[in-house]
Amino acid sequence: MSLTESLKMAWRALVGNRLRAILTMLGIIIGVAAVIALITAGQAATSSVTSSVQALGSNLISVSPIRSSGVVLYPQDSAWLLQVVPQIKADAPLVEASVTSSYETVSWSTTLIGTTPAALGIEGRKLAQGRFISAQDLSGNRDVAVLGQTVAQSLFGARDPMRQTISVNGTPFTVIGVLQATGGAFGANADNVIIVPVPAAEWVAGTTQLTGIEAQARSAAIAPLAVAQITAVLNHRFATTNAASVVSQDQILSTLSTITATLTLMLGGIAGISLLVGGIGIMNIMLVTVSERTREIGLRKALGASRQAILSQFLIESSLLSVAGGAIGVVVGVGLSGLLTHLLGAGGVSISAVALALGFSLLVGIGFGIWPAANASHLDPVQALYHD
Amino acid sequence: MTEVVRVDELSRIFRTGAVEVQAVRSVSFSIEEGAMVAIMGPSGSGKTTMMNMLGCLDRPTSGRYFLGGEDVAKKTDDALARIRNRRIGFVFQSYNLLTALNALENVELPLVYRGMASGERHRVAAQTLAEVGLSELMSFRPYELSGGQQQRVGIARALAGTPDLLLADEPTGNLDSVSGEEILNLFLDLHQRGRTLIIVTHDEQVALHCQRIIRLKDGRVLSDQPVDPARRRIKADLGTRALTS
Known part of the structure; x- marks a missing residue:
């Protein structure tokens, strides 16, 4: 049939x-x-x-010192790391503090990040308005701030924040730029930040110790090698086996x-x-x-x-x-x-x-x-x- | 005359647990081509078991069964299916038509299993239905037909494959006397055209249409005799009633 x-x-x-x-x-x-x-x-x-995750920056490697191993990093360690690790093409120190910012009668809890001009490219961020912090801001010790979208909207609403003075834990800062929104991931809202030059953040935080360094590998392929190299040089310098947690974006991604x-x-x-x-x-x-x-x-x-x-x-x-x-x-x-x-x-x-x-x-x-x-x-x- | 059927010391024993029933005991007879034979007996006589074996639906426990000269007693299931398909035409008491199919498709069924192409099948089935007088009712479903008409579809289905042997099991059992007579007439017609027919029945009047009656009792042949021509019922008997159908 x-x-x-x-x-x-x-x-x-x-x-x-x-x-x-x-x-x-x-x-x-x-x-x-x-x-x-x-x-x-x-x-x-x-x-x-x-x-x-990819929005966090391309080939991003974050380095966090492990305090229980007695490791403390300072801003100049960022320049040193760039010199001793050829696999990275840029890096930026991070000094972070939880702060209260205010403008006129409005106040807002946020994270203050002190860093260098390199951070913009490393994190892959873009500006909505104005400019990012510059080398002159660092060397001139200027109290200037770049606001994340969340902070800008919370403090200023529809008004233009440019060239206005805000107060961060009582220290006045002049707003020179606003970042574009990235959309938050994993609780850490990358838009709820105020970015200032390292010296200004040190002043507000009352410490010169870094919360971490973020580095950019020369390419995605070389990122694992960069991670290994950073780990090795830090371990060698601090004579420990566990100086810092070094994680690449790829590792997070995988x-x-x-x-x-x-x-x-x-x-x-x-x-x-x-x-x-x-x-x-x-x-x-x-x-x-x-x-x-x-x-x-x-x-x-x-x-x-x-x-x-x-x-x-x-x-x-x-x-x-x-x-x-x-x-x-x-x-x-x-x-x-x-x-x-x-x-x-x-x-x-x-x-x-x-x-x-x-x-x-x-x-x-x-x-x-x-x-x-x-x-x-x-x-x-x-x-x-x-x-x- | 060539022998179509020859059974030799045929026995069939059913075993259910420890109980053993001898339904057919050492039965022997032969049937020649073109014969019209009735197998009679009361219920329990073994006539149904006999018919199942003659129809290659069941295998004997012992003895031999020659169908057209071929010993079919020990064939495999699929070989028996093939023999049923090509050499045997069944006519059932309750017609056994498939209600999902119309008359033509029911008649086509054995040809489907023969692997005949559909065009050829339609032609053969339509022609066979015409032979039993149902040309007009080919697209009717079984439930749209009278009992007599359904049985004619059943007969057409049995004939479609041009079998060596037509086996009818109480073919008039579910019919009123008029329709029953019509069906028996049809059988007489087929007999006249040289078909070999075996009718299994317990009804003396049905059996009297045949040339020969094999009577079974308790699994044995009680008698095997030709029908006295004086008592034989033939087609003329019907008279005008056939016209009223």
């Missing part, structure tokens, strides 16, 4: 029991749609996390990627379980179908249907159920993914997820169809024919 013949036969059997076929397919539809939508959601999360990939896999797995449940639904219905149609099977055998013909008839029926369910599931899943992409602002339908879900649904149909179909093909013709 030809395949088209079998397909026609299976189609008629399914159409002849429409409601049951649709209800059976529902399990597969939900499973496939869930796999596609959840994988899309996972991938959207991955890409949004990745872009957030850690996060691992987490989000696991998340995606988990979501896909949960959805996969629902597909499996849908498959069990198909098996259940096919077992019922076989027992309901025992007489028909007996008749077909009496008319000369071989075991293989009966087997393929029921296998094709279950496969048709799952593939049709899978196809509808893809449509629903793609629709859901579009909606998710729209809501999350990232993602897009994954072709591999669609292929995976469809392939899996076909496997489910055949896998769970085999047992009922084998049952049907092994029926004894006499017993089947006189079954009531």
Whole structure:
């Protein structure tokens, strides 16, 4: 018997029991749609996390001294590090302090960061207005400040902050620039900052100790080497094995990627379980179908249907159920993914997820169809024919 | 005359746990091509078991069964399926038509399993339906047909594959007497055209249409005799009633 013949036969059997076929397919539809939508959601999360990390700066390496190892870094150590580590092309010291800033009657809690002009390029930040701190600001010991978007909006609202004087823990600063917003990542809001020259921050913080140094590797490829080199020179200088925590953006990225990939896999797995449940639904219905149609099977055998013909008839029926369910599931899943992409602002339908879900649904149909179909093909013709 | 059927010391024993039932015990007979034979017996006589074995639906426990000269007693399931498909036509008491298919498609069914192309199949099935007088009703579903018409579809299905042997199991059992007579008429027609027919029945009136009656009792042949021509019921018997259908 030809395949088209079998397909026609299976189609008629399914159409002849429409409601049951649709209800059976529902399990597969939900499973496939869930796999596609959840994988899309996972991938959207991955890409949004990745872009957030990348927004932190290109080839960024952050160096944080470990105080429990007795390591203290000072502003001049930033210049020293640039000299002894050829793999980095720029670096900037960071002196940070939690401060209260105010303008007229408004005050705002924020982070003061004292650094050098190099920080702008290292962090990949852009200015919305005015200029960044300059070498002259450092050497001239000027009290000038560049505001993050959050600070600018909190203190000034719609007014123009340029050339206004704000107070930071009581010290007056002149606003010379405003940074563009970056969008925060991981709690640390990069827009809630005031950036000033290092000496000014030292004055406000009352210390010349650095919270850290941020460096820029010459290239992404060389970043791991730069990390190793920075670690080595610091360990050597402070005669310890644990002078500083040196982390590249790549390392952060790969850690996060691992987490989000696991998340995606988990979501896909949960959805996969629902597909499996849908498959069990198909098996259940096919077992019922076989027992309901025992007489028909007996008749077909009496008319000369071989075991293989009966087997393929029921296998094709279950496969048709799952593939049709899978196809509808893809449509629903793609629709859901579009909606998710729209809501999350990232993602897009994954072709591999669609292929995976469809392939899996076909496997489910055949896998769970085999047992009922084998049952049907092994029926004894006499017993089947006189079954009531 | 060539032998279509020869059974030799055929026995069938059913075992259920410790209980053993001898449904057919050492039955031997032969049926020639073109014969019309009734197998009779009360329920429990073994006639259904006999029919299942003759139809290659079941295998004997011992003995030999030659169908058209070929020993089919020890064939595999699939080989038997092939023999049923090509050499045997079944007519059932309850018609056993598939309700999802129309009359034509029901008749096509054995040809589907023979692998015949659909165009050829349609042609053969339509022609066979015309032979049993149902040309007008080919696209009707079984539930749209009367019992007699359904049984004719069943007969057409049995004939479509031009089998060596037509096996009918109580073919008139579910029919009123008029429709029953019509069906038996059809069988007589087929007999006249040289078909080999075996009708399994417990109804003496049905059996009297045949040339020969094999009576079974308790799994054995009680008698095997030709029907007295004086008692035989033939087609003329029907008169005008056939026209009312």
